[in-house]
Amino acid sequence: MVHNGDKMSEDYIIVTEKLAKTYPGGIKAVKGIDLKIKKGQIYGFLGPNGAGKTTTIKMLSTSIKPTSGTSTIMGYDIIENSMEVRRTIGVVPQDLTTDEDLKGIENLEMVAKFYDMPLNDARKKARELLELVDLTEFGDKYVSTYSGGMRKRLELIVGLIHDPAVLFLDEPTLGLDVQTRTKMWDYIRKIKNEFGMTIVLTSHYLEEVDELADIISIIDHGKIIVTGTSEELKKSLQGDIVEATFASPDQAKVFGAYVNAIDPTFPKENVVRMKVKDSDREVPAIMQYMMKNSLSPTRFNVSKPSLDQVFLDYTGREIREEEAGDTRKMQMNMRRLRR
Amino acid sequence: MSGLIPLTERELKKWYRNPVFFITGLLQPIFWILLFGSSFNLTSVFSGAGAAGTREELAVFGTTSYITFVLGGILTTSSLFTALFSGTSIIFDRRLGNMSRFLVSPIHRSSIVFSKILSTTVRILVQSIILVGAAALIPGGLVLSNGMSLLGVLIIISALIMIAFSFSAIFSIIAIRLKRQETIFGIINLINLPLLFASYALFPSKFFPAWLATVAEYNPVSWSAQAIRYVILNGTLTGSVLQQTMYYMLYLLMLTVFMLVVVYFVSEKEIRD
Ligand SMILES: Nc1ncnc2c1ncn2[C@@H]1O[C@H](COP(=O)(O)OP(=O)(O)OP(=O)(O)O)[C@@H](O)[C@H]1O
């Protein structure tokens, strides 16, 4: 294999440049994002409600047209070659898309026909996928009899029926209970490993993105704020947190004077909290410093920054505040169903 | 159009599996016939005049059975009402999220709308067959006093297909960007009754004031109702009646082709989730 500059760009399955969407009424949902997504990666968008995640996915999956900017998926332009793009990608939209009045298998077969799959292949693939998400016995049941979790699992495999090269998952576990969510993660990992698929995932669950995504982009107010691996993002906060409690305030003061401490604070007189660049390297030095100064903490705690802190640092707000929105959105989905 | 066949299959499955849709769809035409058959009894209206009354009745209606006269109108009207389903089901697909799936699939967007139109046309044809059957069975119902020809049958079927297609297309276009069913029901209330009463569907042209007769001439409901009526009343068409029927068929064809083109372009561009 010869590698040159041109070949390098082929490693990227999705490339976007200044992709933007303004909805009628002047709502700037996405304000120009640049992406480069590598083959075989799980790429996670993390962002609160209204950040522009769904709008981005809808543009990439050709269901709405961008206001400006460009994007290619596997070399196909999302505007010029939208049909080819649709053939290449699988999409699991945020909405529930399966038809309740049809059986699970009928939904899968209908979608397979959209891709001109021969019926025999479609049946075989459908059975395989039902097995993958443990729905084998439910394939012949009407979707109206499915539970919320089963419905989400069916949605997941409808997007896979034609063996897409890229899979878009828009909030795949929205509104699911913790147990079902963990199960969904297993399925998503299985899909990545068994089919070698590139997956673009959106979520506003930190743990989900942390757990699944190889690369994370934090998105807020229609802009990508920062991109990196979970490790990189946490490292970018420049430091782990060390917290120590001492018997006396004097000892605490001495500890606070440690030379490599970043922004030491004293939540209580005898408690010190400080950031250090890299706790793995720093802790031995801290130990020596304490021995040298005869400091003996009653409590000592080192914590790596979590994605929560990353989010807080970059966006200035807690993503958890938004969580109340989930049940609301799920309820909206459900209410739509009952109308 | 890889989407048209699977999407139409879906629509038809949803129709025949849903007992409420299916049974009301079948009962509706029977009600129409029973209602019209008993509330408009021509013979009793004209009977006071004896033999002269019957003659006058024949001159105005072309038959002594009102059901025979009105069947073409009822077939057309019931298509008009059933065609609404193609519009409401587009709105439903959008509300329920199914539309999101269609929009990311490699199918022509127009095939989403054409599948509604096609399946509604099938529904209307099935209803029409039942309606004709009911009209024939009811006492004082359909009488083909001048027989029926193959050309006649073809005219009836093609008139029904064209009017069903056009009405379904109109309601689909209306629904293409709507998010709420209420809106389309409002629009329907606004247009259905004028369409019905400013047409020759229920009464012969002789009953109309001149201005209304002019309006009725341009009303597609009249075209289909009259074409079917001429065939039913005359059996074999000749001379000026044949010519007039062919004109109505031509208008229907032009409307159908026009709607086909409009639906294609509008739905390719405008359909959203
Ligand atoms: N069809 C639309 N018309 C007008 N504005 C819209 C439309 N869809 C989304 N928006 C607006 O665009 C912004 C981004 O919405 P989007 O659905 O992309 O967010 P999101 O990140 O997916 O949020 P969520 O977590 O709630 O799904 C929001 O302010 C939303 O109100």
Ligand SMILES: [Mg+2]
């Ligand atoms: Mg969203």
